[in-house]
Amino acid sequence: MCRRIAVLAAAGAVATAVVVAPAAHAEGRGDIRVTRTVVNGGSNVIVGVTNVKKFTIAMTIKDNSGVKRVHSVSAFNRTNGYGPVDHLGTSCKKVSTTTSVCTATMQIDPAWIDSYGSGNEGWDANAVAGTWRVDATVAANDGDYWISDAIGLFKVKRAATLTTDATPEPVRKGGTLTVTGKLSRANWTDLKYHAFTKQVVKLQYKKPGGAYSTVKTATTDSRGHLRATVKATASGSWRWAFLGTTTTMKVVSTGDAVTVK
Template structure:
């Protein structure tokens, strides 16, 4: 069984962690969980429409061998508490030895599902829980096997004008920083955020920062620079805990 998210584009970011029986919320026997990985340790970013999946793997061992992982469960913050989970019919375990196995499954996040949670507060730290069973019927429950962040998909645009422009004249660079809003499944401006204006000279592969400005009350960006040589302007946003980093596609300016 799986439960999806309502009104929430999400992202997962987790690093591999170690765990021992001392961390168990409920256990019997000698099962040890060695490593838990969500989405390869990389963020998974979801916006307002697209369904995104994140692979979860748990590596565990027991003297008798690992029989199965019964579930993975992802628990969101409160208010608007949410849970998504997979049962053992959708989790597979592969033995690396007589005692150790890695069990994998997939958490699915659907921003337009009819069950789950609603609210931008879901962009926060989540917990992953798991239940692992051994061949001798030992069981190991971890309610905080891993933590991961849920983030809101971000967009960034840029437009430099006029094109072409005379050398020494003013170039106006506009753009907009926006992110997914999970209360209406639309994109809204991300306000009062520091964004870098960067420039890449024609023939170069490297962008350098020209200046840093802040997005206005609607997420819009606007600044001016003096035209000097042909090249590409872009805006670059470093990201926050709730919103991933993003770079606009460079806009070429022909300086004559």
Template sequence: MRRFAIGAATSGALALLALTVPAAHADTVVGDTNVSNVVVNGGKNVAVGTTNKVTFKVTFTASDPAGIASGQTYLYHGTWSDPDAFWTQDSPSETICTSGTTVTCTSTYSIWPEYDLHYNAFAGTWHFGAYAKAKDGDSAKRTNLGTFHVQRYSKLTVNASPEPVTKGRTITVAGKLTRASWDDRQYHGYTGQPVKLQFRKAGSSTYSTVKTVNTDGSGNVKTTVTASGDGTWRYYFAGTSTTPAVAATGDYVDVK
């Protein structure tokens, strides 16, 4: 996979250099080739931590009466004319297309945060496009067929105490919401975020939301509830465009 992470201080000339053929030019259609229906990661966002490799697939539909010879996909952050990060394949052979006049082409991406995501500013909305070349030499390239999100991986903890507790007494539920920083390869508290405190009664398989609490300046969250019965407490974060949803592993409290 070819990757470019272009910092804000990098010249526009380097950004243009990143968009090598067939990516360098605007949308083009030669003949009756068509590309459509691009799907990134099965329609899900792509969450990346500080060190882990993340692999996902990008698929699209290509068609031409003469048949499709090859395909290629593009993922980029910013604008097509001046992206600050750009991912594609080293060669069209890295995208596998089925046979026929209307085919499905699949590209596989492997993302390493230390090489492909240098700045937290890369989190959020990314764009995708696709290219296909037909067996008769026709081709089609679409540079902005939709968007998806690349997100900073999140973690959430919970601790309910005391354990066990007498019925009617106070339970303190504490936790912390953190997310990956691509600036320094560490996890830091995600501040000022609404986190739901949820409870699952003993013998039940579903959680119910009890209240919503905001994280503090360090990503910590803490609240109190009245012990009414045995069950499991957890925190749940619904996520943002830059950070995926996450649920803490529940903490069971025995109520006497």
């Protein structure tokens, strides 16, 4: 088990932050503290199988003498310690004599997630997904420093895809409409999308100009497939909606418009 540590140097740029999680454990000297942390603008970090995912870690730091720098910052899965993440740089903006906001830019490349832990027995690249934490070491102008653990919590999730196909099109009024689909999610071992099985997915309908509402649910089979039948009463659009899990993103398919004659 290993962690990838990213060392940060302070510069100047604008960042925003919101309260996330206080440090679970910290040590150091003096009154310098990280008081706020926001990761990826408060959103989950979604990683697919091709594109490199970049995200930010913005930290509000306070000390009575002013903030000098961020010595280091790291992010990793809080359960197993895996952190296949690269640091691309950091920047800080002084917002008062005592406070600065420092923003680190990070990236996860799905192409090297599997190789990251390949030397560990029983390694599963997909175990990277889940709740991650942020640690940082910060320094003040008067020599104060603080090693802050778990200053922020966020989720890294596997990307997902979802399709919808409603048939027949058009359909006679009162006839049976069959709506199928497939739910898949990213696999970081072979960098392909695989069927996501045994998942409950909502079938939703809306009239032209209206809003989607759930009609029924279905569960994905061993190939990730979905199937439901409904009575055709009026023209409109049909779609599948998946709420996601702690390790997989939520996803909604494109609607399939069906005319009822």
